[in-house]
Amino acid sequence: MRKFKSDSKSGSFKKTQQPILDVSKWQSKDTSVQLESASFHNSSPIAADDGPKETQQRETRQNDDDGNLDYHIGLVLEDRYEISSTLGEGAFGKVVECIDRYRGQRVAVKIVKKFESFCKVARSEITVLEEINSLDDDNRFPCVRMLDWFKHKSHICIVLERLGPSTFNFLQQNDFVPFSVEQIRHIAFQIFRAVSFLHRNKLTHTDLKPENILFVSCDCDTECSQQTVKSSLKTPQLDFGTATFDHQHHETLVSTRHYRAPEVILDLGWNQSCDVWSLGCVLIEYYLGRTLFPSHDCGEHLAMMEKVLGPIPPRLLKQTRKKKFVKNERLSWNGSSSSEDDIEKHCQPLTQYMRTNNEEEKQLFDLLSCMLEYDVSRRITLEEALWHPFFCPLRRSNNWSNN
Structure with missing residues (x-):
């Protein structure tokens, strides 16, 4: 195991009686909150819903020739899943809440657009979920379970656990008040394990970001900025729509821009470590309450990295096929004055x-520097990060070993 950049110990951490995921002045009724993963590819953050509202009973979604299924509230799929509301939509299709008549529980059903290219991605996602x-x-x-899948009128439908608001939505609802270091410790530990x-x-996940991480179900009151916000938290979800096995073809461009690793931007090839970079960006976003690299193009993004992390090593710039970013083995970016x-x-x-x-903040930033490493x-x-001193209190309290 490599040495960490800091040999600092865990400090004076005291065992807390608060729930695993606690937010400032937030008291949960559930003390066993967990993070999980799921698959809402490119969907908008999905807020928790206590059930269909009265107006939703009359709701009808029309097919506008965009490949989406024409459905209405009350439609029963496979003689089993009764659609009760629409949870969200994205490039892939739509996610609806259904009542599983066999099990008597609410589930989320991802209804993929009927186009073959989308169906191909959906079949790949099913393979990943079955493997998990x-x-x-x-x-x-803490990985979500795919409960079922089926085909309905040329649309692949994937049945998943019913999940709640994303961590991005949670921050948004609370005016982007950052998470505390202790909260980040608990959240990160669970995400890292998953x-x-x-x-x-x-x-390799390839698309880790706050919108794709949701909470496990719990009821809580959150007081932020002198306002009390009631939120029904459920599970963090990792979107497996773009997950890639080591043996599969690796697309050149992966990850959402703000969380994209430098090796992806520079077209140096990528592996599982691109997920580590993305999670480093996610954790600092939880800490700041805003995106670390709010870039609009690749050159600006690399320039932001250098401002935060120092110069990109010349040996990496020398290897890139994106020669427009390099001059004399240094980053070359002709940005506008406004970008600068x-x-x-x-x-x-x-x-x-x-x-x-x-x-504890020294330990957090030491961990971040290990994750946001260019090389x-x-x-x-x-695996190594889970043994970083930042997580020592959790390993002690849970008598945990990474098996």
Whole structure:
């Protein structure tokens, strides 16, 4: 195991009686909140819903020739899943809430557009979800279970657990008040376990971002900025629509822009470590309450990285096929004055973002620096990250080992 950049110990952490996922001044009725993964590819964040509203009973969705299924509230799919509301939609199709008449529970059904290209991605996603179910048949790791899948009028439908609001939605509902360091510790520990499980089984997620991470079900009251926000939290979800096995073809461009690793931008090839970079961007976003790299194009993105993390190593720039970004083995970017102003305004060296200089924040930023490492060969793995001193309190309290 590689050495961490800091040999700091866990400090004076005291065991807390708060729930695993607690938000500032938030008290949960569920003390066993877990993070899971699921598959709402490119969908809008899905808010928790207590059930169909009266007006939704009369709701009808018309087919506008965009490939979506023409359905209405009350429609029963496969003589089993009764559609009760629409949860969200995206490029892939739509997600609806259904009542499973066999089990008497609410589920989420992803209805994929009928186009063959979308069906091909859906079949790949089903393969991934089946593999996850098989590899973790005793549900030890926080990954969502695909409950069923079927084909309805040329549309592939994937039945998943009914999940709640994304971490992005949660921040948005609370005016982007950041999570505390302790909350980030609990959230990160669970996400790392889930994604590390994928990596051990030769899968790369490729699209980790706050919108794709949702909470496990619980009822809570959240007080932020002198306002009380009631939110029904459910599960974080990881979108498996773009998950890729090691042996499969690797698309050149992966990840949503703000969470895209430098090796992807520079077209150097990528592997599972691109997920580590994405999660580093996610954690700092939880800490700041805003995106670390609010870029609009690749050159600006790389320039922002250099402002936050220092110069990109010349040996990496030398290897890139994107020669327009390189001059004399240094990053070359001809941005507009407004873009340069944005970089100066929004970006600063990583450690300058620290709110305090206490031990737990030092550990968090040490972990972030290990994750946001340009060189893939030196970037920490998630297996290693779970043993970082930042997580020492959780390993002690849970008597945990990463098996």
